[in-house]
Amino acid sequence: MNRSNRAHAMEPLPSHPAVAATSGADRGLVALLFALADDELIAGHRASEWTGVAPYLEEDVAFSSIAQDEVGHSALLYQLLADLGQGGGDPDALAFGRDPQDFRNAVLLEQPNGDWAAEIARHFLYSEYEAVLWPALARSPYEPLAAAAARIAREEAYHQAHFRQWVVELSRAGGEARERLASALARALPLAAGFFEPVDGEEQAARWRGTGLEELRRLWWAAVGQVLAEAGLAEPVLGQAGPGEPAGVEPADPGTEGGPAAPGIERGLGGRRGHHSPALTALLAEMTSVYRSDPAAEW
Structure with missing residues (x-):
């Protein structure tokens, strides 16, 4: 994509705010769904960038399949949002028609791909988060979300096993x-704090999530620590912290809406409030270029 086309790709479209007020839709539920959907879409897109360049053919197929799963999960979740009146009822507008500041994904997921170890580290931490998240969501009092989560949880279990195996083998x-x-795990761990950053309307979101962020974080860290210990990585990754938590992976402060751009990005925070790194702008410019060339087109 040349420079002029890239600039055109990110021209603002009619706004679909990430957490718009809607009649009949709980603000916390809407915010939660956006965070879930955006996490899956961005994680899936980054995984798709390994298609054709993974270390060997079998892993190329595996990563492509994982990317397809994640994007498919995002489609389910954007449809739930569309059913609540978001994006004018159009899930494609929600996925491809929003600007970077309207996205609510965790900052770790948008970072440019590094080497293979960095990618394994990121997906390992994310898959362990998903392994505790989706079973909780399967108990959500919002039945459409509970049904989607039960399906997603079954597929994510394979992702978790895949990345655990890679961590141990490497x-x-x-x-x-x-x-x-x-080294990659030590760099990624503090950024993983963004998984547990409160969404807008967190008190209501916790009710729809089925559990609080602190409990999710506790379960996640227990699982991560167990795998690191099994792989003999606890000391090299955590250093003097030993079996405790690495610096930065603490319950996130909810912060405030607006304000300067992402002062907390350095420790993985900001994404749930629309504060992102420049990497997301570049990612969306490429990912949404075809949609933005003619949003009304039928393909």
Whole structure:
């Protein structure tokens, strides 16, 4: 894509605010659904960028399948939002017609792909988060979300197993593979705090989520710590912190709406309030370019 086309791709469209007030829709529920959907879409897009360049053919197929799963999950969730009147009832407008500040994904997920170890580290931390998130959501009092979550949880279990295996195998390989993975995990862990950043209307969102963020964070860290211990990575990743939590992965302060752009991005916060790194702007420019060339087109 040339410079002029890239600029055109990100021209503002009619706004579909990430947390718009809607009659009959709880603000916390809407905010929760946007965070869930945006996480899956952005994670899926980053995974798709490994198609054709993964370390070997079987893993190329696996990563492509994981990317397809994540984007498919986002489609389910955007449809729930459309059913609540968001985006004028159009799930495609929600996925492709919003500007970067309207997205509510965790900042870690939007970061540009690094080396293979960095990608494994990111997806491992995210898959462990999803492993505790979706079973909780399957108990949501909002039945459409509970039904979607039950389906998603079954598929995410395969992702979790896949990335756990990679963490253990890279560590046991020793040498540069182990060193790169340990370094990547140490860099990614503080950014993972963004998974647990409160959404707008968090008190209501917790009711629809089925559990609070602190409980999710506790379960997530127990699972992550167990895998790191099994892989012999607890000390190299956490250093003097030992089996405790790494700096930065603490319950996030809800902050305030608006204000300067993402002062908390350095520790993974800001995404749930629409504060993102420049990486998301570039990602969306490319991902949405075809849709934005003619939003009214029928394909």
